[in-house]
Amino acid sequence: MITITTSNVNGIRAAKRKGIETWAGEHAPDIWCMQEIRAPQDELNPIFGEFGFEYATAGKIADQSELTAMNEVCRVKGRAGVGLLTDLPVTARRYGLSGLDEDVDSGRWIEADVTTPQGYGITVACVYVHAGNSDDPVKMAQKYRFLDTMLTRMGELRDEASRGGRQAVLCGDFN
Template sequence: MLRIASVNVNGIRAAHKRGFADWLAARDCDVVALQEVRAPIESLPENAFGDRHVVYEPGQIPGRNGVAVLTRQRPVAVRTWDADVLVRAPGEDHLHTEPAPDRIPLARGLAAHAHEGRYVEVDLAEAPVTVASLYLPKGGLPAHLQKPGRMREAPDGGAKYARKQRFMAAFARHLTRSRRAAAADGREFLLMGDLNVAHTRQDVAAWRRSQQAEGFLPEERAWIDGLISPRSLVDVVRSLHPDADGPYSWWSWLGQAFAKDSGWRIDYHLATPRLARTAVRAEVDRDHRGVRLSDHAPVVVDYDL
C-alpha cells in the first residue's frame, strides 16, 4: 500500500504553527506533494519536512508559490522547469540549491512561468511512478465580468484571467509530454496539486452563485474536461466518490464557510488509468486534532500497489 497526499499548506511556517509536523508524523504518508510552501530556503522551519527526503522548488518570487515532494526514499530522478531545487535527505540541514538533474524541455508558453516555483516532478524509488506537484495560478475574471464595487481587488481589465488561460494551455501541452515520457519509461504518472479550478457542480457547494466566479468559469471547467479521460488521466477522488458533493478541500477563512462545509474541491490526484484503478481509499483531512492546517485540507489517497 502506498499512501500519497497533496497539501496546499498556504505557507509552511504558518502550517507548522498549526501542527503540520504532527499531522505529517501521524498520517504516515509515503509521498506528500506540497504547494504554496512560500518560504525562502533559509527561512524554513526546523525539521520542516519531518523524516522525509525533500525536493523543494522555491521559485524566485519572495514569499510566493513554492512546490515540493516529500518521499521516504531518495527519488530516482528530479525534474523542474529550468529552476534550481533543494534536494535534502532526512537529518541534513544544508541550504544550497542545485540544478535539477533533468531539466524538462519547456512546452510552448511555459518559459514565462519557469521561475515561479509552480511545478516539480520526481520518479519514485518506492514504486514505478512519476509524481508531480503543481500550483496553478488563481487567475481572475475576464474583463466583461469585472464589476467595480463587487470585487475585493481592483479591476485589471482581465489581465490575471488571460495569464491563467495562457498557463493552462501551456501546461496541458506539458502534461501530455510528461505522461507519455513516464509511460515510455515504464512508469505510471500522478499529478497532484492545487489546480484552482473546480470541475463540476459537485465540486462547489454554492455552485449556482459561483458560475461567474474565477475557478468555476465554463472555460476553466472545460480545461479540466480536456485533461481527463479513461485513456489519459483519471480524477481519482471523484472515481472513488462518484455521487458525493465534494469532498471539498478548500474553504474561505471568512464567515462560517468551514463550519457549514461550504467549500470547493480544487485539490486533485490525477492518475494514469492503471494507477487510478489501484486506489482504494480517498479522504480529505478537514482538520488535525481540531485545528485547520491551512485554508486547504490534505487530500490523502491509498493506492494498493
C-alpha cells in the first residue's frame, strides 16, 4: 500500500509559517501533490529541502536528498504553482502540457512516473486549473485551451492503463 496526499497549500510560505513541515514529518506520504504553492523557485527549494529532512527524520528515507521534488511555478509572480514530492523511485518526469507554452495563466501540470514497492508503475499528475474570468475572453480562451489539452492527455493516460501499462492518478485543484 502507498499513500498519496493532495493539498491546496494556499501559499507554501504561509503554510510553512503554520507548521506544515511538522505535518510532513508526522505523515510523510509516499507521494505528495501540492497546489497553489505561490513561491518563486529560489524560495521553494529550501522548503522542499526541509520536507526532505522531515522525511529522513521520520525514517521514510535514509537521507533528505532521496526525496524527489519537482514543481512548476507560474511565470507571473504570486500566481499558483504545483509541486510533487515522492520517496518512491521516479523513472520519468514531465512538466507542462504539450503546446501550451504561451498560456501563462491557464494552469499547471506536472507528471511523475513512479514505481511502487510492489513493482507497479503509476503516473501521478499534479494539476492546477485557474478559475478564469468570464469578463476576459482571452483568459477564458486560455483556460479552455488548457482544459482541452488536459482532456487529451488524460485520454492518453487512460488508454495506456487500459492496455495494461502504467495506471494513472490525477491530483489537483480544478477551478
